[in-house]
Amino acid sequence: MAPAPIEDREVRLLEAAAELFARHGYDKTTIDDVARRAGVSKGSVYLAFEGKQQLFEAMLLTQMRAFSEAWLAAVRAHPRGGTLGAMYQAMLRALDDNPFMSVVFRRDPALLGRYLQQPDNFFRDYAAGQPTRHEVIAMMQEAGAVRRDVDPKVVAHIINMIAYGMVSLDTVVDRAQMPETDAMLEGIATFMDRAFTPEDGGDSEAGKAVIERIFAGGIAAFDGLIDARRARRPMEDER
Amino acid sequence: MAPAPIEDREVRLLEAAAELFARHGYDKTTIDDVARRAGVSKGSVYLAFEGKQQLFEAMLLTQMRAFSEAWLAAVRAHPRGGTLGAMYQAMLRALDDNPFMSVVFRRDPALLGRYLQQPDNFFRDYAAGQPTRHEVIAMMQEAGAVRRDVDPKVVAHIINMIAYGMVSLDTVVDRAQMPETDAMLEGIATFMDRAFTPEDGGDSEAGKAVIERIFAGGIAAFDGLIDARRARRPMEDER
DNA sequence: ATATGACCCGAATAGTACTTTTGGTCAAAT
DNA sequence: ATTTGACCAAAAGTACTATTCGGGTCATAT
Numbered sequence: 001m002a003p004a005p006i007e008d009r010e011v012r013l014l015e016a017a018a019e020l021f022a023r024h025g026y027d028k029t030t031i032d033d034v035a036r037r038a039g040v041s042k043g044s045v046y047l048a049f050e051g052k053q054q055l056f057e058a059m060l061l062t063q064m065r066a067f068s069e070a071w072l073a074a075v076r077a078h079p080r081g082g083t084l085g086a087m088y089q090a091m092l093r094a095l096d097d098n099p100f101m102s103v104v105f106r107r108d109p110a111l112l113g114r115y116l117q118q119p120d121n122f123f124r125d126y127a128a129g130q131p132t133r134h135e136v137i138a139m140m141q142e143a144g145a146v147r148r149d150v151d152p153k154v155v156a157h158i159i160n161m162i163a164y165g166m167v168s169l170d171t172v173v174d175r176a177q178m179p180e181t182d183a184m185l186e187g188i189a190t191f192m193d194r195a196f197t198p199e200d201g202g203d204s205e206a207g208k209a210v211i212e213r214i215f216a217g218g219i220a221a222f223d224g225l226i227d228a229r230r231a232r233r234p235m236e237d238e239r
Numbered sequence: 240m241a242p243a244p245i246e247d248r249e250v251r252l253l254e255a256a257a258e259l260f261a262r263h264g265y266d267k268t269t270i271d272d273v274a275r276r277a278g279v280s281k282g283s284v285y286l287a288f289e290g291k292q293q294l295f296e297a298m299l300l301t302q303m304r305a306f307s308e309a310w311l312a313a314v315r316a317h318p319r320g321g322t323l324g325a326m327y328q329a330m331l332r333a334l335d336d337n338p339f340m341s342v343v344f345r346r347d348p349a350l351l352g353r354y355l356q357q358p359d360n361f362f363r364d365y366a367a368g369q370p371t372r373h374e375v376i377a378m379m380q381e382a383g384a385v386r387r388d389v390d391p392k393v394v395a396h397i398i399n400m401i402a403y404g405m406v407s408l409d410t411v412v413d414r415a416q417m418p419e420t421d422a423m424l425e426g427i428a429t430f431m432d433r434a435f436t437p438e439d440g441g442d443s444e445a446g447k448a449v450i451e452r453i454f455a456g457g458i459a460a461f462d463g464l465i466d467a468r469r470a471r472r473p474m475e476d477e478r
Numbered sequence: 479a480t481a482t483g484a485c486c487c488g489a490a491t492a493g494t495a496c497t498t499t500t501g502g503t504c505a506a507a508t
Numbered sequence: 509a510t511t512t513g514a515c516c517a518a519a520a521g522t523a524c525t526a527t528t529c530g531g532g533t534c535a536t537a538t
Contacts, residue, residue: 030500041512043503052501107411132416153418154426157408158401164408165400172346173399177371179392187393191434269530280482282533291531 010048012038017059022100026056027113056115057122058229060104065222067101070094072215075208082145082207084137085193088159089185092166096181102167133160136214145207147198155196162188249287251277256298261339265295266352295354296361297468299343304461306340309333311454314447321384321446323376324432327398328424331405335420341406369460372399375453384446386437394435401427 016037020029031052035042049055074090075081095101103111107123115121134156140146146155170178179187255276259268270291274281288294313329314320334340342350346362354360370378373395379385385394409417417423 031502032500042501043512044510046502047511134416150429151418151422151426153416154423157412157418157423158427158430160412161404161408162397162400163404164411165402165404168407169396169400169403172403173396177373177392179390179396183390184393184396187390188397190389191397191430195430195433270532271530281531282482283480285532286481 007048009038009040009044013040013045013048013055014059014062017055018063018100021056021059022103022111025111025113026115031055053115053118054229058226060122061222061226061229063098063100064104065219065226067094067098068215068219068222070097072212072219075211075215080189080193080204082143082204082209082211083189083193083202084140084146084155084159084196084207085189085191087207087211088163088192089189092163092185092188095163095167096185105163105167131214131217132156136210139210139214140207143206143210144198144203145210146196146202150196159192246287248277248279248283252279252284252287252294253298253301256294257302257339260295260298261342261350264350264352265354270294292354292357293468297465299361300461300465300468302337302339303343304458304465306333306337307454307458307461309336311451311458314450314454319428319432319443321382321443321448321450322428322432322441323379323385323394323398323435323446324428324430326446326450327402327431328428331402331424331427334402334406335424344402344406369457370453371395375449378449378453379446382445382449383437383442384449385435385441389435398431 013034016034017029020033020037024033031045032042034055035045045055049058071091071094074093075087078086078090080086095105102108107116109116116123134152137146137152137155137159141148141152166184178184252273255273256268259272259276263272270284271281273294274284284294288297310330310333313332314326317325317329319325334344341347346355348355355362373391376385376391376394376398380387380391385391405423418426
């Protein structure tokens with residue numbers, strides 16, 4: 001289930017990469033920085049990854065997978081279970097805990113730097129494989145966890161706006177007049193439930209099942225990508 | 240009530256400035272461009288405005304005032320009157336109609352350019368004079384147009400997120416999978432009303448009164464700023 | 479009186495030659 | 509068999525100059 005056996009060195013490189021790329025951005029982080037922080041030599045990096053871009057993308061995938069699992073765990077731990085409000089409260093909490101994912105979500109050019117220029121960058125067509133958010137909403141509707149009198153596309157878009165606003169707004173509004181994170185997450189969840197959950201509370205269990213299924217799919221997709229990536233790792237017997 | 244008598248030349252300059260600054264941004268728009276578009280010579284610009292920054296700010300104030308009036312008109316025209324949903328549907332519609340105000344709202348560095356660097360730029364302390372958004376929400380609560388069991392700061396922040404998301408999201412999501420603007424605005428209004436308006440529908444009339452009062456204050460504030468600005472216009476009899 | 483545009487000058491930009499950095503390689507060391 | 513780090517070429521950065529641009533002025537024209 002988990003992506004595959006993985007060497008210790010690789011793990012350490014990925015961790016070092018996550019920290020440094022998140023803190024200093026793609027451009028300012030050098031391969032040598034990452035290598036040193038991981039306690040290996042620069043040359044070794046190229047034994048594990050094809051290059052800087054590939055290292056970055058491997059780290060990205062790892063982080064996204066970890067983010068998904070944190071999200072799922074938060075959903076499972078949430079008392080109100082399978083409602084949209086709970087689902088997105090969990091997501092926003094996971095997002096708030098993971099600064100790097102905020103960068104990803106925002107496509108922050110200051111940190112992603114030249115990586116975004118790269119013509120074959122990950123964000124270009126990542127969305128393609130995944131079920132779109134409004135498909136998720138539609139599934140939740142079918143399960144009876146979301147009221148049916150709303151257009152799933154609209155719901156999905158409003159949710160996107162809120163999530164995007166959440167990770168971006170502190171660039172415009174100063175922290176001082178923002179509410180406490182917890183109060184805000186609670187508020188968002190309450191409002192979403194009022195707005196999108198059926199008046200009778202809906203079928204929370206069915207909703208939870210849908211969410212579990214979607215996450216299973218999403219995480220499997222990540223694992224697939226991670227394995228595919230590993231398959232074409234540099235190897236001595238190549239060509 | 241309206242700001243004051245105003246020369247034709249000035250109006251044309253402000254219009255030209257609005258168009259050019261919105262399209263090409265602060266840095267790429269030259270005084271000469273504006274002058275030519277307004278059909279006057281460059282020198283004349285300095286008979287009406289102290290300089291580029293002042294021209295820009297005068298245009299900004301004019302646009303913000305116009306935006307406020309468009310917003311207010313949309314509120315007045317809205318059937319559901321004084322609810323938060325109607326208020327923000329109206330705002331978002333006005334915002335969607337006015338690309339320049341989107342720029343302002345987003346503090347778009349790409350278009351505002353060097354203007355944002357200026358130490359005495361308008362955005363620095365504009366907020367100071369105005370009632371903050373959560374004060375507005377609190378007033379709506381007192382009037383009975385917004386449910387009282389929610390923290391106004393949280394409500395204000397969620398609303399901010401949505402507004403910010405709306406003007407920014409198209410940089411991340413491609414237009415194709417965004418819903419129709421009208422459907423989306425309608426959805427947002429419905430969402431807000433379900434989430435924030437008292438279950439019995441609340442006191443819409445009182446809400447409307449609050450909104451009118453706030454707008455009156457806001458527009459008066461703009462007029463004050465516009466007049467103050469005009470008072471220290473360059474004049475030949477000056478010291 | 480009012481408006482104009484040639485003109486001024488500081489600042490931004492483009493051009494250039496040179497230095498440093500850094501992604502990537504590979505012969506040598508372990 | 510692994511791992512390393514000196515090494516290389518290319519890219520990025522720097523320092524400097526030349527050139528253009530554009531905000532702002534003002535003598536002149538209307």
